[in-house]
Amino acid sequence: MRHRLWFGLAMWLAAGSAAAQLAPISDDPQLRADHDALFARVLKAPADAALSRRYAELAARMGDFEAGIGALERVVLAHPDDWAAHLAIGEMYVRLGALELARSAFERASAVEAPEATRARAAAFLIEIERRLQPTGWSFSGQTGLRWQSNANAAPSSPLVRALGFDTSLPNTSLRKPDWNAFVQGSLRLVHDLENQRGDTIEAQLTGYYARQFRLASLNAGVVEANLGPRLALEPDLLPGWSVRPYLLASGVTLGDAPFAHAVGAGVTLAIPLGAILVEPGYEMHRRIFHTSSGMPTAAESNGRWHNGFVTVSGTLPPGLRWFARLQASRAEARADRQAHRAHGFDAGVAYGFAVPSLGRKWTLAPFVGWTHTRYDAPDPLVDPLRRRRDREWRLGVSLDAPVSDRLGFGITVQLVNNRSTLPNYARRNVSVSFGPTLRF
Amino acid sequence: MYGMVRASLLVLVAAGFSAAAVAETVGTAGAVSPTAKARGAGAARVLNVGSSVLYGETLTTGPNGALQVLFVDRTTMTIGPNSQVVIDEFVFDRVSNSGRMAATLTRGALRFVGGQTSHTGGATLRTPVTTLGVRGGVASVRHDGASGTRVVNHFGRISVAGPEGETMLRRSGFAMGVGGTAAGSGPARSTRAEVDSFADALAPPRVAAKMSAQRSATRAAAQAAAAQADAAGVTSIQSANASSAAARHSVAGMPGQASPSRQAGDAGSRAGAARQAALLPSIAPPEAFPAPPQAFPPAPGGGSGSASGGNNGNNGNNGNNGNNGNHGNHGKGHNR
Numbered sequence: 001m002r003h004r005l006w007f008g009l010a011m012w013l014a015a016g017s018a019a020a021q022l023a024p025i026s027d028d029p030q031l032r033a034d035h036d037a038l039f040a041r042v043l044k045a046p047a048d049a050a051l052s053r054r055y056a057e058l059a060a061r062m063g064d065f066e067a068g069i070g071a072l073e074r075v076v077l078a079h080p081d082d083w084a085a086h087l088a089i090g091e092m093y094v095r096l097g098a099l100e101l102a103r104s105a106f107e108r109a110s111a112v113e114a115p116e117a118t119r120a121r122a123a124a125f126l127i128e129i130e131r132r133l134q135p136t137g138w139s140f141s142g143q144t145g146l147r148w149q150s151n152a153n154a155a156p157s158s159p160l161v162r163a164l165g166f167d168t169s170l171p172n173t174s175l176r177k178p179d180w181n182a183f184v185q186g187s188l189r190l191v192h193d194l195e196n197q198r199g200d201t202i203e204a205q206l207t208g209y210y211a212r213q214f215r216l217a218s219l220n221a222g223v224v225e226a227n228l229g230p231r232l233a234l235e236p237d238l239l240p241g242w243s244v245r246p247y248l249l250a251s252g253v254t255l256g257d258a259p260f261a262h263a264v265g266a267g268v269t270l271a272i273p274l275g276a277i278l279v280e281p282g283y284e285m286h287r288r289i290f291h292t293s294s295g296m297p298t299a300a301e302s303n304g305r306w307h308n309g310f311v312t313v314s315g316t317l318p319p320g321l322r323w324f325a326r327l328q329a330s331r332a333e334a335r336a337d338r339q340a341h342r343a344h345g346f347d348a349g350v351a352y353g354f355a356v357p358s359l360g361r362k363w364t365l366a367p368f369v370g371w372t373h374t375r376y377d378a379p380d381p382l383v384d385p386l387r388r389r390r391d392r393e394w395r396l397g398v399s400l401d402a403p404v405s406d407r408l409g410f411g412i413t414v415q416l417v418n419n420r421s422t423l424p425n426y427a428r429r430n431v432s433v434s435f436g437p438t439l440r441f
Numbered sequence: 442m443y444g445m446v447r448a449s450l451l452v453l454v455a456a457g458f459s460a461a462a463v464a465e466t467v468g469t470a471g472a473v474s475p476t477a478k479a480r481g482a483g484a485a486r487v488l489n490v491g492s493s494v495l496y497g498e499t500l501t502t503g504p505n506g507a508l509q510v511l512f513v514d515r516t517t518m519t520i521g522p523n524s525q526v527v528i529d530e531f532v533f534d535r536v537s538n539s540g541r542m543a544a545t546l547t548r549g550a551l552r553f554v555g556g557q558t559s560h561t562g563g564a565t566l567r568t569p570v571t572t573l574g575v576r577g578g579v580a581s582v583r584h585d586g587a588s589g590t591r592v593v594n595h596f597g598r599i600s601v602a603g604p605e606g607e608t609m610l611r612r613s614g615f616a617m618g619v620g621g622t623a624a625g626s627g628p629a630r631s632t633r634a635e636v637d638s639f640a641d642a643l644a645p646p647r648v649a650a651k652m653s654a655q656r657s658a659t660r661a662a663a664q665a666a667a668a669q670a671d672a673a674g675v676t677s678i679q680s681a682n683a684s685s686a687a688a689r690h691s692v693a694g695m696p697g698q699a700s701p702s703r704q705a706g707d708a709g710s711r712a713g714a715a716r717q718a719a720l721l722p723s724i725a726p727p728e729a730f731p732a733p734p735q736a737f738p739p740a741p742g743g744g745s746g747s748a749s750g751g752n753n754g755n756n757g758n759n760g761n762n763g764n765n766g767n768h769g770n771h772g773k774g775h776n777r
Contacts, residue, residue, distance in 0.1 A: 039515065046471035046511055047490040066579065066596075070471075070517030070554045074509050077472040077519070078490075080648045097613045098579055098595035100636045110662075111655040126663065133614075197612045197628050236611055237598075 031062050042071065049075045049082075056088065065092040076108075083114035087122055094125065103129050135193040138441075142186030143411050145436015152179035152216055154428055161425040162384040176428075179219075183211040183434065198233035203245065218256040218295070225251035227267070234270075241273040249284070256295070263288040263306070277315040284308045288332075304333035304340070320353040320362075337378035345372030347395075356402075363402045370395035383425055391426055393419040401438070409438040466493045467531040467542075468512035474645050477501065477508040477520070496531045500524075502549065507645045514540060516556030516564065521643040524549020529567070533558060543567065546590075550583040550642040555597065570620030574600035581639045589621025593631045593639065 038055045045051055052071040059068035069092050072085045079085070090105030102125065109122040131137070155176040159169050190204045210222040229247025245268065252262040269282030286306040290299040310328035317323060325348040334340040349368030356363050374391040383389070397415030404410065412435040421427045470477070470492040477488045481498040494500065494510050500520060502508055508520045514533045520526055525547040533540035541562030547569065558564050559575050566573040568584040571592075578597020584590040592601060594610035601608045603619035610617060610628055616635065617627030637656065641649040 043469050043511065043513065045491065046469050064515075066554050067515045067556065069579070070509075070511065070515065070556075073517065073519060073552075073554070074471040074511065077474055077507060077509055077644075080644075080651065093579075093595075096579065096596040100593075100614050100631060100633070101579070101595050103633075104636060104640050104656075107656050107659045108652060110659040112658060112662075123663075195630055197610070197615055199612060237609065240611075 028062075031058070034058060035062055035064075039067075046074060047078065049079060053085070060088075060092060065095045068092050069096075081111075081113065083109050083111065083118045086114075087118050090122065090125060094129070099129050099133055103133075135195055137191045137193075139189045140186060141438070141440040142184070143436055143438045144184040145182070145411075145434060147181050147183050147211065147432055147434035148178065149181075149430055149432045150178050151176045151428060151430040152181070152213065152219060153177045154430065156425055157427050157429055158424050162387070162423055164382065165384045165386060177216060179216050180214040181211040181220075182214075183209065183436075185209040194230075198236055199243075200233060201231045202229075203231055203247075204228040220255070220257050222254040222257075223251070225249060231271075241271070243271045245269050245271070249286070251286070258293060259291045260296075260299075261288055261290045261302075265306075277313060280312040280314075282310050282312075284310075298336075301336035302332075302334045302339040304335060306333070307331045322351045322353075324349055338376060338380040340377040341374050341389075342377075343372055343374040345370065345393075359404065361403050363400065365398065365400055367398040368395075369397075383423055387422055389426060390422045391419055392421075393417065403438075407439055407441050409440075411436065411438045465495050466513070467496045467528055467533075468494045468510050468516075470494060470508060471511035471517065472507075472509040474507045474648075476503060476506045494528065496528045498528055500526045500528070505645055505647070507643065507648075512542070512556060512558075514538075514542070514557040516542065516558060517554045518544070519552045519554075519643050521550040522645060524551060526551060530565075531558075532562075537561075541565070546582055546584050548585055550581070550639060552639070552643055553578075553580045553582065555579065559597070568619075571601055571603040574602070576600075581636075581643075583639065583642060585621075587621055588618075589623035590619045591616060591623050591626075591635070592619075593635065 035055075035058050038051070038058055042048070042051055042055050052075050056068040056071040056075075059065070059071065069089055072089045072092075075085045076082050076089070086105050086109040090102045090109060093099070093102035093105060106122040106125050106129070110119050110126065114122075153174075153176065155174055156170065157176070159175060160167055161170055162168070185208065187205065187207045189206075190202075192202045194200045194202065204227065206224070206226045208222075208224045210220075212220050227247045227249040229245055231243050231245040234242040234244055246266070247268070248264075248266050250262075250264045253260045263286040265284060265286035267282060267284035269280055272279040272281075284307075286308075288303060288306055290296075290302045292298075292300045308328060308330040310326060312324060312326040314322070314324035325346065327344075327346050329344040330342070332339070332341050332343070347368065347370035349366055351364050351366040353362045353364045355361075370393075372391070372393045372395075374389075374393070376389040379385050379388045395415060395417050397413060399411065399413040402410045402412075413433070415432050416430075417432075418429045419426060470488040470490055473488055473490050473492075478485045478501045479488050479492070479494065479498045480486070480501070481495055485501075486492075488494075488500070488508065494512075500508060500510065502520055502522050502524050504522050506522055510518045510520070512518070512531065512533075513535075518526070526549075527545040527547065528542075529545055530541065530543040532542070538557045539561035540558045541564065542558045543565040545567040551566075553559075553564065553566060553575060555564060555575060555578050560577045564575040566575060566580070566582055568582065568590040569586075570584070571590050573580065573582065573592055576598045578599065579595040580597075580599055581593040581595065582590065583592075590603075592599060592610065593616040594613060596613055599610040601610060601617055601619060603624075605619075605625070608617060608628060612628075614630055615628045616631035617629070618624060637653075641653060644652060
């Protein structure tokens with residue numbers, strides 16, 4: 001019985017994956033009837049190029065690109081200089097992922113005798129195809145700019161806080177302070193195709209962030225993280241598209257331009273395509289070392305492993321709407337129980353792309369939301385020996401990505417973070433606005 | 442062979458296939474350039490556009506001929522010059538849209554673009570040295586006695602059975618050889634030269650020569666444009682080789698991260714003025730450059746965007762480093 005259940009599950013998953021593989025062919029009964037009727041006419045009059053073009057258009061509309069390709073390849077066999085047909089053949093091969101054949105078709109559509117518009121469109125496809133057929137691909141995305149925060153020092157919302165279990169007032173120097181910073185962030189990514197049939201790759205990513213405060217220099221912050229690991233297909237025949245990626249990671253954090261923490265670790269993620277949805281569960285372990293300093297004499301109490309399990313689900317909804325949701329649960333071990341904690345939460349967002357005709361570009365508006373509940377293992381006697389800290393943090397924001405050229409753009413992000421805590425010391429709220437030019441290649 | 446196929450078809454009829462499933466006419470000569478012949482049980486006949494193609498027939502093209510057969514299940518088979526193909530079997534039920542077919546390439550080259558049979562029961566292509574099982578796909582096949590058989594998978598999956606066992610071609614653009622001098626080659630990515638040579642082998646020599654000249658001119662122009670763009674500091678073909686996997690899954694570029702898929706969108710924007718040239722308006726322009734159906738999924742941003750801090754922001758017991766320390770709280774880096 002158990003084996004049958006597993007077999008049934010495997011078949012269901014395989015069916016979902018297979019559905020993701022093949023271009024969906026419409027089940028619309030009217031379209032299908034039109035298609036069948038037109039095909040019957042094509043069978044009787046295959047030399048009728050206009051009929052074959054109409055049939056190809058209908059087949060493409062149904063998602064039956066193979067039928068469309070067959071029809072137009074018939075046309076170009078009889079009319080080798082039908083540039084529009086070559087262009088359409090290339091586009092349909094692109095839809096099937098047959099990039100080499102698509103390239104051949106676009107090269108034919110780029111003949112000097114072809115109309116300028118046809119050649120321009122074919123050239124755009126050729127650039128993208130060349131990029132995709134490279135075994136090693138680099139990509140970079142980054143932004144620099146200014147960020148304003150209403151509560152840059154993460155001060156409590158109320159000046160009344162707890163200390164040693166008693167109510168007390170914060171001195172004016174510790175109250176909430178707005179500030180600007182200048183920031184730079186970037187992510188460099190490498191994917192090297194191992195050129196085997198499984199489609200295995202080696203992937204590496206380097207991510208960095210640095211912010212320099214205008215007034216509160218002690219809060220200048222920097223983060224750098226790198227990870228490296230292969231992405232391996234699981235079982236290409238039974239589970240097409242499924243892969244696993246084990247990786248090593250290392251990271252470092254600075255605060256006030258001094259080392260604050262560093263970590264090494266490892267992780268593993270799965271990629272599971274189910275129809276139009278990609279599911280990515282994963283787990284990471286970081287061994288974290290916090291650096292003690294005169295400003296943070298007890299930082300080393302937080303040393304320990306950080307375990308993080310997560311599931312990211314993402315997909316696309318027409319028209320031009322992408323979405324993601326991410327659930328995660330973590331456990332931070334620490335030398336001192338008062339620093340050890342568990343957390344769980346979620347993040348979710350959508351990205352809506354819309355054309356800006358005057359610029360000939362597509363901008364993306366992306367609202368997002370997140371929530372995290374954090375529960376500490378033990379009270380902190382320095383704050384309140386009888387009350388354990390529990391935080392509930394909400395994050396809400398929206399970002400706009402506005403490309404102005406192939407590589408350059410402008411990005412704006414507005415975000416509200418509100419943290420409620422069992423201890424007033426940690427109840428806080430912050431509004432931030434960041435903006436600046438973006439670069440990607 | 443003819444008798445065996447006949448017998449198998451009769452068995453299928455007896456097993457319940459509708460009479461429509463068994464038809465002598467399996468397709469039509471969709472295009473003929475300039476001549477091709479068919480020989481069945483009787484004398485050879487010249488195929489013209491619109492001529493019926495019958496199962497069991499041997500289709501032959503001369504040194505200047507090419508042929509496209511349009512099967513009733515919407516499969517198309519483009520047969521190049523100096524080729525010979527035998528239609529061994531064809532069973533198709535129009536009601537259930539399912540069936541199976543088999544053909545033998547004795548010599549020459551063909552491109553198979555699958556229809557309903559390859560999506561359901563499967564299509565079998567044979568050469569003297571191998572048997573290819575095509576599942577839902579597009580394939581190019583070439584055979585000659587000295588070189589053996591070369592097969593390129595463009596879409597779908599192909600099982601390649603030969604003297605050394607069975608191999609599955611499952612990735613688009615991958616090819617292998619069986620028999621002759623091609624034996625043991627692959628599976629490996631098909632070279633650009635091989636794809637070009639297949640294109641040439643499937644067209645009449647006059648067209649192939651013209652295609653070759655066009656290709657050379659197009660590539661020379663592209664190289665010149667790339668060199669000019671490089672000199673001007675603009676993205677060239679060679680430098681625009683960002684991660685294809687990342688580009689396929691632009692969801693990775695949700696808030697806080699730049700979307701690597703935008704490059705494709707930009708390419709489409711450049712071509713915006715050219716859209717009127719499209720023959721098929723229903724096909725999306727390049728900004729919707731789709732994930733190939735066999736796309737290998739990308740890295741989900743290394744699994745997370747979490748910096749080492751994890752919940753660092755919550756660790757400062759003086760409450761002063763929260764906003765700056767929590768960059769890694771949640772993988773997408775929204776709070777940067």
